[in-house]
Amino acid sequence: MLRFLTYRLAHSLLLLFLVSVIGFTILHLAPGGPLSQFALSPGMSQAELERIAERMGLNRPLPVQYLDWAARFVTGDWGESFRDGRAVLDIILGHLFATLLLILTSTILSVGLGTLVGVLGAIRRYSAYDYLATVGAMVALSIPTFWFGLVAIYVFSLRLGWLPSGNMYTIGDESVLDYAEHLIMPSVVLALVQVAIWSRYMRSSILDVVGQDFVRTARAKGLTRRRVLYVHILRNALIPMITLTGIQLPTLLSGALVTETVFTWPGIGRLFLDSLGYNDYPVIMGVLMFTAIFVLLGNLIADILVASVDPRVRLE
């Protein structure tokens, strides 16, 4: 276990290093920069822009800028935003709650619903229900999140007036109920695609297990159908799902990016998009590294979980 952890840690650090170098290079090599947004303001000149660039340290050679950034990064100083001058880590933590709230809610929704739909589809394989679930999943997977979000706003906010059209809370209210009301649409929209993915994986995972010898043995022993399903099939079929959750993290994050924009949800995804728009290099790098760490950590936890629930898996 210790050897495994050491290995994974070294592996992760190497990955993080590569991510940072590639991210930094691509970011800075792309033509244009953080100052172009000021170009069209009255009275601006190239000389003035160069002076500002000089102040911000943007005209130093790229490797120097990278080393400077990296040296600060490893000490926990992630730099300051070009826009408001606040510490990058503070900014990310400030946006983290919104994203976690959204991701957690939609994960609970999608895991619950997805498992249910998948299990029912597997045990009633080739039934009308199974076909319906398959078609439903395909449709859900094909609908762009952006479009689905706008339709939901149109129906439930504009036409029916049941739900708020966006934002995380009403300024001045901020009660649990208020949060819940604002959370419904974005989390359902974000969960939609996830339910589809989950139900498909769940269905095929169960079908895999159903064909195994130990299931036949269990049935032969005369166990009830219910007991076979819950104790023998489901428990085994759920193990790959833990790994899937880890693998799905990046998809979930990128889905959150779109959902956060449609529902003006002040999370990390929108922070990332905004920072890209303004070429706010320190924040972009910060979010990049943060999500990389988040995903690596998520996968590590998933692997450890798999090993602890499945005695056949050993972490070496």
Added chain:
Amino acid sequence: MTMRNTTLMNRRTLLRTGAAGMTLLMSGAAAGRLAAQEASGRVVIGFSQEPTVMHPHMPHIEVDEGIHFNLFDPLFIVDTDGNFQPSLAREVPTVENGGISEDGLNWRVKLRDDVTWHDGEPFTAEDVKFTIELNQNPDFNAMRRNGHELVRNIRIVNDHELTWEMAEPFAPYPAILSWTFIVPAHVLAGAEDPNQTDFRNKPIGTGPFSFGERVAGNYILLNANEDYFGEGPHLEQAIFRYIPDMTVLYTQFRTGDIDVIGLQGIQPDRYEQAQQIADREVVIAPSSAVESITFNMGKPQFQDPEVRRALSLALDRETIVEALYYGIPEQTESFLPRESYYYNENLPEAEFDPEKAAQVLDAAGWLPGDDGVRQKDGVRLAFKNSTTAGNNVREQAQQLIQQTYAEIGVEMEISNLPPAVMWGEYWMMSQFDSVMVGITFTTGPDPDVTNYLHSSSISAQGGAGQNTWQYKNERVDELLEQGGRMFVPEKRKEVYDEIQRLVHEDMPFLPMFQYANLRGHKTGLEGFDPNVNVRIETWNLNEWRWA
């Protein structure tokens, strides 16, 4: 939702009124308190860009100014008619009232003595001196030094009066001062590094609203400054919500989540629909930005004036304005906004006549080659046209122009770039062939356009400015220098009329129309009054109130 807000507000108003009433009884009715008692309700403004820079002198974008105008005050502001109105200054310095000397070199400014900062400290001449000197400080990352660089020997006469000298007469300086927000010396003067101060996130001003909180990526909340020296504020709170997507911004305007749809407002194709929404008013806000096709005169195809004339004749401005912009903006011939005192009304109206354009090119010796594209002396009449990628309406305009140009044997290739690339060196260092761009040429209400039209403003040739079309006309240079030293508007106008005429003749760029933006607010909100002389519609929040 709306119901709940209203009841909350009423309860709060009730409490406030009660409290204010008590104070009134106890303190014996001060006039300032009466004004404060009026402040009630709140307004939620939606912006599609996020204000992040609270320090008004650090590099920022227009949306940030929407906050600055309410937290801070300049010495004097410019009203919707382009006139200066005193703010922190008791009167606007002019040659007439002795505030500016005849030669424009000596200034005397008298300040109000009843102004306090949001932290309770009195506002004095020291603050004005500090603000100008901050913008001269080489260690400070100032957004603009233009104009401030010329100020010398600032002398404080007393707490509420100061004088300074100018290194040379500079007519646009009043306009620059009208957007130079005064910042507090007592807060900022001690800073070790003027670029790293708490002020960036906890600004303190003299304005009608004080800083409440900013939740990054979400909103900014301002509270009424009950001791404000000027009119208002009549609202208790102002909330600036950041809603990045234009469709979502518009939807939240429809649902009523936001009271006001600010920058970048309603898109032209939704104009008709927006007017149908119940209890909403759609406002056409004039903008000083002029949309034009610009030519890089450093490129061989654009050096012949006859080519530029032909391209103007083949430019169908009317169709672009009517069909693509739904007739909302107005066609224009000048780079100055129509509202400006200095706007030249007598410029000949552009005509659309592709046949004539072809004749002009024939006569000038640009004849079709084997591939159908005209050429002369080995130069093909082909060029790229670039603008910010992703702007649908502009792309349609480009396609329309491309088509009419193709008909007269001119090849225009559309080559659009992401904003950060487009407005970087590609633009500033004149690396483009031609560009479709909306530019505000003026400095507030001042007609000075040296930065865009003087031959010394060509960055690509080592100049300092944004004459990216590399335009050179000695007469225009002379007139610009002359106009920049004149302080009497009537005489100055003659100079700028002539500049406009000459530029219209030379055509370094083809003005198409002056922008007009669609904004909207809930019925019942009074005081919403967009100002063509500033960059943002929330410039006068102190006058806003709910009916």
